[in-house]
C-alpha cells in the first residue's frame with residue numbers, strides 16, 4: 001500500500017537538497033510525496049536554526065501538525081511526526097521535552113536512516129510503546145555512501161552537495177554546531193552523482209556546501225584538487241552546460257577559483273559571496289577572517305576576468321557593538337561594490353554562539369531602521385542590475401511552464417528569474433533547453449522577454 005509523505009523545508013539550499021534525498025530514501029518504502037499535510041502518514045519538518053524566527057516557525061508548525069495528528073487518530077490513523085534538520089541537531093532534546101507530539105528527531109547527518117527510524121516508530125506504536133527516537137550523530141561519510149544509490153528525476157537544474165559543515169566559527173553562526181566540522185565528499189562519489197544527473201537530462205548543476213569553496217580532495221590520479229579543478233572536470237560531462245556553486249567564503253576564494261570564472265565557460269557569471277558587514281571592526285568581532293580590503297580585491301580581480309559578473313551577498317545589521325558609523329561603512333561598501341541581488345538580516349543572537357553573550361547588543365528598533373535602509377539600497381541596485389539587461393539577448397535555461405499558457409519560466413546566466421513569452425512554441429518542448437531570449441522589461445524580482453530562437 002502506498003503511503004503519503006509530507007515534507008516542509010525551511011532554511012538554505014542544503015536543506016532543499018536534503019529534502020529531495022529524504023524523498024528518495026523513502027520511495028522504496030512505498031512513500032510518495034504529497035503537498036497536503038492532512039493526507040500524510042509521515043510528516044517531516046526539515047528545520048533551520050540560523051535565526052530565532054526560523055526556530056519559532058518550527059514550533060508553531062509543530063502545533064499545527066499536532067491538530068492533524070489528533071484528528072487522524074480519531075479515524076484510527078497514526079500519523080508520524082519527524083523533526084529533521086538543524087533545529088533537531090541543535091536542540092533535539094528540548095524539542096522532545098517541549099513537544100510530546102513529536103515521534104522522532106534526527107539531525108542533518110542521519111537522515112539516510114529515515115526508513116529504519118520510521119519502521120521502528122511504526123512497530124513501537126503497534127505495541128503501544130510510547131518511547132521516541134532521537135538520532136543526532138554528526139558522522140557524514142556514511143550518509144553520502146547510502147544516498148548515492150538512489151535514482152534521479154528528470155529536470156533542468158539540480159543541486160549537488162559536495163561539501164558539508166564548517167570550521168570557520170563566525171561568532172554569530174550556528175552552522176558549525178548544527179552541521180558539524182568541514183567535510184568534503186570524495187571526488188569519485190561527486191563525479192558519479194554528476195554523471196547520474198547528466199544522464200537524467202540535468203543541464204545545470206549547482207554545487208552546494210556551507211563552505212563550498214573550501215572543497216578539496218584527491219583525483220583518481222592522486223592530485224590534490226580544489227573546487228576549480230572539480231568544476232573543470234564536471235564541465236567535461238556531456239549535457240552539463242551550466243555550473244554554479246554556493247555558498248562561498250571570501251577566505252577560500254583562491255586565485256585559481258577566480259581564474260576559473262574566465263576559463264570554464266560552463267561556470268556561470270554569478271557569485272554569492274557573503275561579506276556580512278562593511279566595517280573592519282565588526283568583521284573582526286564576527287571572526288570573518290577577511291577585511292573589507294581583501295574582499296574588495298577579490299571582487300576587483302573577479303570583475304577583471306568577468307566584467308559582467310552578477311554579485312550576490314549576505315549582510316547582517318546590528319551585530320553587537322555596531323555603531324551608526326560602522327553601519328554607514330556597510331552602506332558605503334554596498335554603494336561601491338554594487339550587488340545584482342543580496343540577502344540581509346537583523347542580527348539574531350543564537351544560543352551557544354560567542355556573539356550571543358557579547359556586550360553592546362544593539363537595540364531592536366535600531367536594527368530595524370538599519371535593515372530598512374540597507375534593503376532599500378539593495379533593492380535599488382537589484383532593479384538597476386535587472387534593467388541593465390533590457391534590450392540584450394540572453395541565453396535562458398527553461399526550467400518550467402510559466403504562469404500562463406504562452407509563457408515559460410527560466411533563469412538567465414546571472415540567476416535572474418525570467419518570464420519568457422513563447423509565441424506559439426510549447427513550454428514542454430523547451431523544458432531543459434537553453435534558448436535565446438530578447439529581454440524587454442525588468443522589475444526587482446524578475447525580468448521578462450520574448451523567445452528569439454532555440455539556441
Ligand code: SAH
Nearest residue numbers: 172173210247274314315345346347348350
Ligand atoms: N556559509 C555561508 C552562510 C551560512 S548562513 C557563509 O559563510 O556565508 C546564511 C546567512 O545567514 C549568513 O551569511 C548570514 O548573513 C546569516 N546569518 C547567520 N547567522 C545569523 C545570525 N545569528 N543572525 C542573523 N543572520 C545570520
Ligand code: SF4
Nearest residue numbers: 166168169170173175
Ligand atoms: Fe556560518 Fe561563518 Fe561558517 Fe558561514 S563561514 S557557515 S557564516 S560559521
Ligand code: F3S
Nearest residue numbers: 011012048049050086
Ligand atoms: Fe539553516 Fe541549517 Fe541551512 S541552520 S541555513 S538549514 S545549514
